[in-house]
Amino acid sequence: MKKKTFVTKEQLEAIAEQFPTPFHLYDEKGIRANAQAVKDAFSWNKGFKEYFAVKATPNPFLIQILHEYGCGCDCSSLAELVLSDACNVRGEDIMFSSNDTPAEEFVKAKELGAIINLDDFTHIAFLEESIGEIPKTISLRYNPGGVYEISNGIMDNPGDSKYGMTKAQLFKGYQILREKGAKRFGLHSFLVSNTVTNDYYPTLARTLFQLVVELKEQTGIEIGFINLSGGVGIAYKPEEQANDIAVIGEGVHQAFNEILVPAGLSDVAIYTEMGRFMMGPYGCLVTRALHEKHIYKEYIGVDACAANLMRPAMYGAYHHITVMGKENKPCDHMYDIVGALCENNDKFAIDRMLPKIDKGDLLVIHDTGAHGFAMGYNYNGRLWSSEILLQEDGTPKLIRRAQTVADYYSTFDCFDEFKGKLQ
Numbered sequence: 077m078k079k080k081t082f083v084t085k086e087q088l089e090a091i092a093e094q095f096p097t098p099f100h101l102y103d104e105k106g107i108r109a110n111a112q113a114v115k116d117a118f119s120w121n122k123g124f125k126e127y128f129a130v131k132a133t134p135n136p137f138l139i140q141i142l143h144e145y146g147c148g149c150d151c152s153s154l155a156e157l158v159l160s161d162a163c164n165v166r167g168e169d170i171m172f173s174s175n176d177t178p179a180e181e182f183v184k185a186k187e188l189g190a191i192i193n194l195d196d197f198t199h200i201a202f203l204e205e206s207i208g209e210i211p212k213t214i215s216l217r218y219n220p221g222g223v224y225e226i227s228n229g230i231m232d233n234p235g236d237s238k239y240g241m242t243k244a245q246l247f248k249g250y251q252i253l254r255e256k257g258a259k260r261f262g263l264h265s266f267l268v269s270n271t272v273t274n275d276y277y278p279t280l281a282r283t284l285f286q287l288v289v290e291l292k293e294q295t296g297i298e299i300g301f302i303n304l305s306g307g308v309g310i311a312y313k314p315e316e317q318a319n320d321i322a323v324i325g326e327g328v329h330q331a332f333n334e335i336l337v338p339a340g341l342s343d344v345a346i347y348t349e350m351g352r353f354m355m356g357p358y359g360c361l362v363t364r365a366l367h368e369k370h371i372y373k374e375y376i377g378v379d380a381c382a383a384n385l386m387r388p389a390m391y392g393a394y395h396h397i398t399v400m401g402k403e404n405k406p407c408d409h410m411y412d413i414v415g416a417l418c419e420n421n422d423k424f425a426i427d428r429m430l431p432k433i434d435k436g437d438l439l440v441i442h443d444t445g446a447h448g449f450a451m452g453y454n455y456n457g458r459l460w461s462s463e464i465l466l467q468e469d470g471t472p473k474l475i476r477r478a479q480t481v482a483d484y485y486s487t488f489d490c491f492d493e494f495k496g497k498l499q
């Protein structure tokens with residue numbers, strides 16, 4: 077399918093006059109329609125809740141939009157808990173799904189009344205030590221080991237992943253938690269990232285539903301909620317078929333009816349912790365062509381760099397690029413689209429066929445709404461860009477200002493000899 081931008085060239089030129097490039101732009105209309113579609117897809121389940129994975133797009137303005145659709149926050153660090161609290165998302169609207177967790181983060185999670193999801197068997201004792209009790213509601217993360225296969229082949233290798241606990245640890249864990257006074261139990265598992273198939277959640281759901289039935293038979297413990305976590309992907313490439321959340325929700329529903337209902341577990345709530353699917357397609361990185369360079373290859377240098385979007389450099393990830401105003405021109409030029417870092421992997425695209433690019437052209441790098449800005453870093457003294465929301469009425473709203481040199485050096489403020497000099 078041809079990938080389209082959610083803004084026109086004229087709109088973008090007007091926004092760029094007000095806010096200099098580069099910036100990440102978010103599509104409010106798209107975010108809202110998708111959040112509603114997720115809600116509808118799981119409306120068959122009374123307790124359903126999506127806990128948005130804050131790490132994907134940690135912006136309070138965007139979290140608040142999702143909260144209007146009933147979304148909570150999935151947090152995995154102290155800073156994310158603080159952000160959730162600032163967005164008035166508290167109590168059991170927070171899922172604290174962390175790993176290798178420091179004690180003070182469990183303390184903060186308890187203070188906010190978050191649901192704590194333990195990554196490891198040993199964390200039961202560590203949690204009790206850290207917060208002085210076992211919460212009434214508690215969840216455990218499962219890792220089935222081995223390789224994980226669904227209908228179209230092997231998807232990933234949980235046996236190699238650091239997350240979660242074994243089945244034996246899980247069953248023992250719930251029994252210990254029950255002895256220690258826990259009343260409401262959750263099961264969590266995250267096996268594969270960025271799945272572009274409608275089968276992932278339904279397949280995972282079947283695995284977890286069967287496990288929950290077995291747990292009930294063996295121990296009498298009834299699970300109250302099952303958290304399918306993240307991993308629902310998006311179509312980064314034009315040739316990929318986007319996931320259909322309605323089909324996914326129905327697939328989980330069928331598994332629920334076949335496995336949980338006959339086992340007398342029809343009150344189980346389904347939770348999700350999607351990040352990429354909630355935000356990915358509704359953000360883009362907007363950058364301008366600064367230089368063209370002709371050596372052994374053709375290069376276009378833009379004013380964004382890997383510090384603004386790390387996925388291509390880190391994973392070789394594909395991000396579609398549209399040259400604004402040239403959507404219908406033939407893609408008859410091969411370019412590497414590069415940023416300014418002194419690192420040769422600072423390339424948004426390699427050997428990409430695109431229309432002829434002229435200096436000053438605006439380029440839209442698609443699907444940066446999740447794990448985009450959030451993975452930004454400051455290597456080479458490159459600063460974070462601003463974030464802008466394209467509101468439903470078509471007007472832009474600044475939702476994070478760009479970082480300044482003074483921000484970047486602010487951790488030297490406490491040293492008299494550099495005070496006020498680094499800005």
Ligand SMILES: *Cc1c(COP(=O)(O)O)cnc(C)c1O
Pocket residue numbers: 129131132150152173174266269270305306307308349350351352353446
């Ligand atoms: C990263 C993460 C998510 C979100 O994953 P997506 O692939 O963005 O949906 C959810 N839960 C946990 C625990 C995570 O670490």
